[in-house]
Amino acid sequence: MHSGDRTAILGVTGFVGRGLPALLAAQGLSVTGVSRAGTGAMPGIARWQSPAALDFSGHRAVINLAGESVAQRWGAPARRRLHASRVGLTEAVVEAIRRLPAAARPAVLVNASAVGYYGDGGESFLTESAAPGSGYLADLCRAWEAAAVEAEALGVRVVRLRLGVVLGRGGLAFERLRRVFRCGLGGRLGSGRQWMAWIHLDDVRAALVHAVVSASLQGAVNGTAPSPERNAEFTRMLAAALHRPALLPVPACALKLALGGFGAALMDSQRAVPEALVEDGFHFKFPDLDGALADLVAPSGR
Numbered sequence: 001m002h003s004g005d006r007t008a009i010l011g012v013t014g015f016v017g018r019g020l021p022a023l024l025a026a027q028g029l030s031v032t033g034v035s036r037a038g039t040g041a042m043p044g045i046a047r048w049q050s051p052a053a054l055d056f057s058g059h060r061a062v063i064n065l066a067g068e069s070v071a072q073r074w075g076a077p078a079r080r081r082l083h084a085s086r087v088g089l090t091e092a093v094v095e096a097i098r099r100l101p102a103a104a105r106p107a108v109l110v111n112a113s114a115v116g117y118y119g120d121g122g123e124s125f126l127t128e129s130a131a132p133g134s135g136y137l138a139d140l141c142r143a144w145e146a147a148a149v150e151a152e153a154l155g156v157r158v159v160r161l162r163l164g165v166v167l168g169r170g171g172l173a174f175e176r177l178r179r180v181f182r183c184g185l186g187g188r189l190g191s192g193r194q195w196m197a198w199i200h201l202d203d204v205r206a207a208l209v210h211a212v213v214s215a216s217l218q219g220a221v222n223g224t225a226p227s228p229e230r231n232a233e234f235t236r237m238l239a240a241a242l243h244r245p246a247l248l249p250v251p252a253c254a255l256k257l258a259l260g261g262f263g264a265a266l267m268d269s270q271r272a273v274p275e276a277l278v279e280d281g282f283h284f285k286f287p288d289l290d291g292a293l294a295d296l297v298a299p300s301g302r
């Protein structure tokens with residue numbers, strides 16, 4: 001079905017993507033970086049191409065991690081960028097696959113998505129078969145996934161990896177939280193009862209490589225640790241790991257005022273569980289939040 005041993009990665013310059021070339025090299029796969037910047041001296045990248053001129057000939061796999069950050073106010077211009085960088089770019093990926101003769105197409109497309117797909121799931125456990133939710137992020141994720149699924153008709157195995165909050169050094173979520181707690185200003189968000197789906201950066205990257213090499217994994221896949229936590233418990237554990245107090249709660253209305261729709265989305269409850277990954281034999285290095293946080297705050301950590 002496929003030719004070559006290359007993996008093309010859109011978003012390889014990003015927080016999650018930049019650690020992938022080394023992991024793929026260990027599987028004997030070389031990497032083509034796809035970036036708007038077009039070049040760069042990232043270790044482990046054999047070639048570069050532009051997202052405006054995608055060519056996947058000779059590629060066994062495509063990983064698409066591109067996307068404008070959702071951590072901003074969603075005014076009309078931001079919504080256009082959020083949509084174009086996810087739905088638009090995924091459509092371009094599928095078109096580039098369609099242009100190739102069937103025998104030369106990549107075997108697999110691993111496309112990022114997010115647990116925002118589920119909207120506010122309340123107390124329910126959210127496996128991959130849970131219905132999509134409502135709201136701006138849910139609609140965006142649904143359109144993003146629908147664009148990726150089009151590649152299935154081209155004979156490509158498609159994995160839609162619904163990521164939770166990725167916790168890693170250098171990542172927006174963890175570094176912002178760490179800064180706030182270090183100033184002694186950390187506190188739960190709103191009631192703190194909402195469930196947070198999280199995953200350690202090492203496990204996301206390992207799951208992406210697993211998705212490339214495991215032919216039995218396909219469809220929607222929750223990229224979340226097996227143990228989601230309520231926001232209040234997450235806050236308490238982070239404060240303990242940083243030896244700082246968890247103080248005043250941040251009121252929901254203040255978050256909405258400061259961050260608009262994104263602030264409101266921080267109140268959504270997503271008790272997502274990684275059924276598909278676990279059934280496919282994936283082992284989490286950091287299944288529990290205390291272990292993940294201990295790793296991230298350790299002085300010797302990465």
Ligand SMILES: NC(=O)c1ccc[n+]([C@@H]2O[C@H](COP(=O)([O-])OP(=O)(O)OC[C@H]3O[C@@H](n4cnc5c(N)ncnc54)[C@H](OP(=O)(O)O)[C@@H]3O)[C@@H](O)[C@H]2O)c1
Pocket residue numbers: 010011012013014015016017034035036037065066067068069081084085112113114115163164165166167171173
């Ligand atoms: N990190 C998380 O907690 C989290 C949670 C849920 C879902 N996700 C999803 O997982 C994917 C990877 O996350 P990440 O944290 O690694 O993302 P990131 O670092 O914020 O961005 C990944 C890449 O997206 C490209 N990009 C950014 N803005 C763009 C735009 N306006 N148009 C086209 N490309 C643009 C950039 O590539 P170039 O500049 O090289 O072109 C960037 O390196 C994203 O799609 C994100 O939505 C992440």
